[in-house]
Amino acid sequence: MSERYDAQAVEARWQAAWEEAGLFRAELSGERPTYYVLEMFPYPSGRIHMGHVRNYTMGDVVARYKRARGYDVLHPMGWDAFGLPAENAAFERGVHPAEWTYANVATMRGQLQLMGLSIDWEREFATCHPGYYEHQQALFLDFFEAGLVERKEAWVNWDPVDGTVLANEQVVDGRGWRSGAVVEKRRLAQWFFRITRFADELLEALDELPRWPDKVRLMQRNWIGRSEGARILFPIEGRDEALEVFTTRPDTLFGASFCALSPNHPLATALAGADPALAAFIAECNLAGIGERDIEAAGKRGYDTGVKVRHPFETERTLPLYVANFVLMDYGTGAIFGCPAHDQRDLDFARSQGLPVIPVVCPPDADADAVTIGDEAYTGDGTAINSDFLNGLAVEDAKARAVAALDERGLGGVSVSHRLRDWGISRQRYWGCPIPVVHCEDCGVVPVPREALPVRLPEDVTFDVPGNPLDRHPAWKYTACPRCGAAAARDTDTMDTFVDSSWYFARFCAARADVPLPEDEVAPWLPVDQYIGGIEHAVLHLLYSRFFTKALKLCGYLDIDEPFAGLFTQGMVCHETYRDADGRWYYPDEVETRAGELVAREDGRPVVAGRSEAMSKSKRNTVDPEAIIEAYGADTARLFMLSDSPPERDLEWTDTGVKGAWRYIAALWRLVASPPVALSPGGAAVPGPGALDPQLRELRRTTHKTIAGVTEDLERFRFNRAVARIRELTNALSAIEDRPGAGHVMREGLESAVRLLAPIVPHLAEEAWRRLGHESWLAREPWPEAEAALLADDVVVVAVQVDGRKRATISLPADHGRAEAEDAAMADGGVRRALAGRAVRKVIVVPGRIVNVVT
């Protein structure tokens, strides 16, 4: 009789036992090497979702594996707990953001604990706790002192109804996502982290991150967007100053037909003072957005200021100066010269303004006298024409020559621009880390003294009206200037929540310390050896954390250059979607199959299954992890997460797949509880090869090959392959026949399988380990070692091809030579038949692999 595996009871028992024994507490032994594995910490939205399950399962496999490999492992968990959803909940339901957040944390912690993760919960923290954000405020002050923080005016999305700045993501089709009001551009004083100061460092260090996905590095490279070019001065007619522009194409300078300023360029502002029509044009530009879609709607528009600028090379020539809606203030110098022939934007603008189009680059095969530009600018390579001293030079040479000439004349030189902007961190929100500065009428901006930290959020706030509760709080912002003592006001903005997540990984090393990052506790663990999370953070979070690390190093906190030595980006968890004729979405458990048709369980309405997409509440294609754990246990959920798809790819959640995982768990338990042959006693040595028949010898080989293979797979994040290998082993063990020595081989195979499975299905493995007669913690057992002698076959099967087509397989001793293989191949009946007496020209032998007979 086989006993049924009771996953829920077993899992609860081991979770409690591990917890009580404190097995996963991270400790610095000083003897073992350290390993820090971290998954991106969750936002406490309410309940965990399958994406969390996948993410944390992978991290836990790594943590448990590395522990078995003899590392001191740090595997912590916390909560990215500030953010807008809490304020929305407060607004919609009247519950305080803190209450809502901590309740969610409690729920989700309980759910994560059901998964059996080997986490050191003693280091848990939530970023919304003053014990965390007080240190963040201290870091802000450090950055301030180091010149890494500055306050400057910036153009922001302003929602006139809600009275707040909106992040770009909160502007939908030009309107505030909640108020529906048309968003305006406003210039406000904001706090910035000077990430651009590290632009080149952040770019170059990407080459030193071999364990990061190429895709992420590429995305960051593009995001930083380094462009090499030149700055050029165009003297302004009638003024004692020059217009400075940035270009990547100084070679096309002779093709210039206009210059243009951003509407927000200081010169544009100055000119608008005396020109009401220009002022009106600028106001209009600021009302509309500056995204491509906005401008596409409005068209490329410009205002001729009447001002002329002088061409740096052709001093007799002047160009009109426009203010144009497509020129961005925060890139380059906020001003451009336009060469319509070789830039599409400039061409569109020139056509609409009736400006000349002068070709100055001749495409390789074109006739220099007949180059014409239609509706498309020519941006390719070629030779300079119509360009005086540049004529005849290739584009790259012409660039260098032009820059040299500018330099000689004192009218410009080499320059580099980045797409990356400084990081604006001010948010007109309540539920975030207060910015520790005070605004004094006499002293200006004054940092809050360190001994006055933390600047705590007030608890008595209201959300019944839109806007920033901190700003309208009756008392909170009124304080004394720390410098002069006069009445002053606190900054009522809070920090972008990406600040919170930019240094949490370091704080985990000393979660309770009374300074932000004590070196003796932090240094041994950092950098994070393996970071795991979603690709959606490829740029923002991962770039901000990299910046923080460099800033923290500058401030003397850390001695590392990069926060995450290894990065793994996992795929999403997907599920089919279900809709009825009215377009209503249904949850998977709301539909069923009746008479071969998909229908809504409730009223039998026909439902159509749509394509599989990432699980989301809006499409109602989510499956609740807790329900799965209740039905099948955490091990089943974990096993399924790792089984089918490679971890970097999307995973399709299917009921049948989960059932398959459960079947394997039940079958494995049966195999352990009632093996097909009686196990030899634990600890007894396996008989030598001579004492075993070929089947058993082969089985031992399979066992040791599996150990080696799974080890390699786990090192390389090939979890699906690892699971497949272990299944192959246990399939082979199930088929074992009783004969002398079988009990020994069975025990060795079974114990190996259980140990290899320990990181993946830890509860089942622990239970099986005890059932096999052990009294130790499997979670503390060392990783199994493969015996080298058993990894090599003594007989190999070699394929034989005739003219590249497989015609036979032959068995040869593993150490066979070329001649032996060739002879055996030529002697094979199938090969002779395929040759049909034709003359053999040559025979290619790759020992152990293949023989190819070529006629």
Add this chain to the structure above:
RNA sequence: GCCCGCGUGGCGGAAUUGGCAGACGCAACGGACUUAAAAUCCGUUGGCCCUAUGGGCCGUCCCGGUUCGAGUCCGGGCGCGGGCACCA
């Protein structure tokens, strides 16, 4: 528009990086056990064909190339997915 990535059975995916394509699993079909169901176990399963315990042909999106040999490398196409998007 620019920049990446990916196309393998009915499905998810393997293939030691140029050497036996389809491991492992899901689904499906057939069978055993059972009053029945569930559970479990055994078997079959890329396609086509033949003189059928064997054997042949085709087959990794399409066309071409390199090679004794290509899912893997190169060139061109088609399709799907992702990132960025007036960045001068």
